Amino acid sequence: MKKEITCIGCPMGCRISAVLDENGKIVSLEGYTCNVGKKYAQEEFTVPKRMVTALVRVHGQNRPLSVKTAKPIEKSRIFDCLKQLESCTVILPVHAGDVVVPHVCGTDVDIVATREMY
Amino acid sequence: MRSVDLIIIGGGPAGLAAAISAYESGCRDLLILEREETLGGILKQCIHNGFGLHTFHEELTGPEYAQRYIDKVLQYQIPYQCDTMVIEVTPDRRVTAVSRANGLQQFQAKAVILAMGCRERPRGALAIPGWRCSGIYTAGTAQRFVNLEGILPGKRVVILGSGDIGLIMARRMTFVGAKVLACVELMPYSSGLKRNIVQCLDDYNIPLLFNHTVVDIKGRERLEGVTVAEVDPKTHRPIAGTERDYDCDTLLLSVGLIPENELSRMAGVRLSPATKGAVVDENLETSVPGVFSCGNVLHVHDLVDYVSEEAGQAGKNAAAFLRGEQKETGRTIPVVDGFGVSGAVPQKIHVGGADEAVNVMFRPRGVYRNAKIVVSAGDRELYSRKARILTPGEMVNLKLRPEQLRRIGEAAELAVKVEAS
Numbered sequence: 241m242k243k244e245i246t247c248i249g250c251p252m253g254c255r256i257s258a259v260l261d262e263n264g265k266i267v268s269l270e271g272y273t274c275n276v277g278k279k280y281a282q283e284e285f286t287v288p289k290r291m292v293t294a295l296v297r298v299h300g301q302n303r304p305l306s307v308k309t310a311k312p313i314e315k316s317r318i319f320d321c322l323k324q325l326e327s328c329t330v331i332l333p334v335h336a337g338d339v340v341v342p343h344v345c346g347t348d349v350d351i352v353a354t355r356e357m358y
Numbered sequence: 359m360r361s362v363d364l365i366i367i368g369g370g371p372a373g374l375a376a377a378i379s380a381y382e383s384g385c386r387d388l389l390i391l392e393r394e395e396t397l398g399g400i401l402k403q404c405i406h407n408g409f410g411l412h413t414f415h416e417e418l419t420g421p422e423y424a425q426r427y428i429d430k431v432l433q434y435q436i437p438y439q440c441d442t443m444v445i446e447v448t449p450d451r452r453v454t455a456v457s458r459a460n461g462l463q464q465f466q467a468k469a470v471i472l473a474m475g476c477r478e479r480p481r482g483a484l485a486i487p488g489w490r491c492s493g494i495y496t497a498g499t500a501q502r503f504v505n506l507e508g509i510l511p512g513k514r515v516v517i518l519g520s521g522d523i524g525l526i527m528a529r530r531m532t533f534v535g536a537k538v539l540a541c542v543e544l545m546p547y548s549s550g551l552k553r554n555i556v557q558c559l560d561d562y563n564i565p566l567l568f569n570h571t572v573v574d575i576k577g578r579e580r581l582e583g584v585t586v587a588e589v590d591p592k593t594h595r596p597i598a599g600t601e602r603d604y605d606c607d608t609l610l611l612s613v614g615l616i617p618e619n620e621l622s623r624m625a626g627v628r629l630s631p632a633t634k635g636a637v638v639d640e641n642l643e644t645s646v647p648g649v650f651s652c653g654n655v656l657h658v659h660d661l662v663d664y665v666s667e668e669a670g671q672a673g674k675n676a677a678a679f680l681r682g683e684q685k686e687t688g689r690t691i692p693v694v695d696g697f698g699v700s701g702a703v704p705q706k707i708h709v710g711g712a713d714e715a716v717n718v719m720f721r722p723r724g725v726y727r728n729a730k731i732v733v734s735a736g737d738r739e740l741y742s743r744k745a746r747i748l749t750p751g752e753m754v755n756l757k758l759r760p761e762q763l764r765r766i767g768e769a770a771e772l773a774v775k776v777e778a779s
Contacts, residue, residue: 246560248553251749290557293406293419294533295505304508306405308419315561322533336425354405355421 245284249276256281288315294322296340297329298357305330305357307340310350320345333358359464363387363680365453367444367621368473370399371662372653372669374427376471379673381434385680389465390431390438391455397431397438398424399475400498401662403505406526408553412663423662447472449626449646469648469676472622472636473669476615476654478523484613488575491582497523497612504530512608516584517541518572520548520555522660524612529558531610538562539604542570542586544594547725549614549751551660572609573601581607615658625649632701633657639690640707640716641675642668650676657703657719660753664719671717691766696732696775698723698748709766716758720774722748730777731756735769748776 241262247254256271258281266285272278283289289312295304313321321344330340334353341351364385366373369392377390396402401409404420411417414426431438442457453465478496493512495503501523503509513536517524520543528538541559546568548555559566567586573596574585588600617635619627628637628645636644636651644651652672653665678684688710693702702720718733726748733741733756740762748754766772 246552246556248556250747251552251752252747253552253555290561291407291417295405295508297508302508303506306419306421306505308405308407336422354419355402355425 243285245281247272247277247280249274249280258285260285289313290315290318292318292321293354294325294351296325296351298334299329299331301332303357305334305340306354307351308354309344310339310352313344313347313349317345317347321351325351359452359466361466362389363467364389364469364471364676365451365465365467366390366471366473366673367447367453368392368399368475368653368655369394369397369438369440370473370475370653371401371424371427371665372475372655372672373399373471373473374424374431375666375669376473376650376652376673376676377436377438378427378430378434379670380471380677381436381673383674383677385673385677388436390436391442391444391453392438392440393443395440397428397440403498403502404526405505406530409662412661413666420662427666444621447621447625447649451625451646451648467648469650469679470625471669471672471676472619472625472627472644472649472651472655473653473672474618474621474655476617476658478611479614479616481611484518484611486572486575489578491575491577491580493577493581493607494575494609495611497521497527497610500608500610501527501530504534510534510536511610512536512581512606514539514606515608515610516572516586516604516606517610517612519543519611519613520550520566521612521614522550522554524610525550525554525558527610527612528564529562531608532562532564536608538564539606540564540586541566542572543568544571544589545569546591547749547751551751571596575609576603581609584609615654617655617658619655622649622651622655627651630701630705632695633703635703637705638703640704641679641684642672642704643675643679643684648676648679650679657701659719660751664753664755668717668719691735691769691771693718693772693774695720696773698726698729698776698778699774700750702774707763707772709763713760715760716763717755718758718774719753719755721753722750722776725749726776726778728779730779731774732777733758733762733772733774735766735772738765738767738769740765740772 401420401424409423446454576583587596635656650672652669
């Protein structure tokens, strides 16, 4: 299978393409023009991950609380993660760094608050 | 009237960093005036991550980045007054402010740091025909609604302009359940960061249409749709027959930022037509003695890290000014924009006596590959650096060292230019 991505290492935005075998292993890689690009492509083609920042409801308030994944999660799980957060309501006070949802979607990643709310 | 050594106007990233740095340089009589309810400025609503990579070597969200500086302000017990709007600054540094808590207040400052940030270009600046229906927001306004107020501005969205805030909002709107139909860009390139194009548009299959613009807005009470057309890349005029209608209830504008310099103008500060911010020297001092400018009110940055760094310089220099230590030896020469360079800051520097490096920032005028950035004084080349690519979306930041500055000699000006291959 052939896949293509745009490198985010710098404004060059090189188009990098890869041929993957049936197990998703990279067979060949081309189009990168530096080591940053090569490393990015290797990760991006095997297990692409993203930090997810989101909002959760706050009990008794209209204003939401901003949260993030404590570390990047697999890109394919982003919408599962957002869905779980939709049904979550926090009770104040909350401090930045507090775990709001542990092990989101059964992963080993926690959702933590990114601001103080009283 | 209250007398204060240093007044900092604005409690966003620039104002916070300026205040901290002035304090660390020995200034003890200072005051931050902020018009919002809390400190932090625009970072409060930038809940995405990616801030602080240069400064803290980790990726923080906006609120987390701001908190690092707010904590320092609290730790140093630097006085600040929120909910306070500065309405006038005079050339002799008298600052007038209003607030619910204190009414009208007047301060006589020995030095002032302007750190008011910037505003988004609104619809009125674009001359798009159509009714003034609801559903048209600047991207930053929508960001505030979603991230701070918990309000969804609409469900089917078209974004005009591909500035970073627009890109970030494309992803945010998708996350909160809206459908983003397209991001429409007049130019053949984006002014946003590559990383944002990939992670905010490509990741969610949102099309980015270059050389396109919105030519009509439909709907009388509420937006019902927009018409998008391709433009001629040279004249930017819509090409007849290329129109396409999008059914949408929301149009977000991400079409540029304008430094907010009303107060600077009142203070008699000379402004630069290129940056729309103050004309400053290497100390970030404006044409009015004792008035400094930094952050997005001086020129629009793309990274907050650079705002903090620049504001730190302004704070340090304001503290030196207050001690009467500012060394303004020798003549000043202008820094001029050469080929490919737009809005170099500072616009002038003092020659001689410079024992500190001078930071020069500018925005490339276009996309240049395998280019060279050159700073020269007369026929002498003081600095050069190769760049694989330069784009208007990424500001260039270069440091001229004292030994390079000493080679200016008798030259009448310093020229910054791009040599494209």
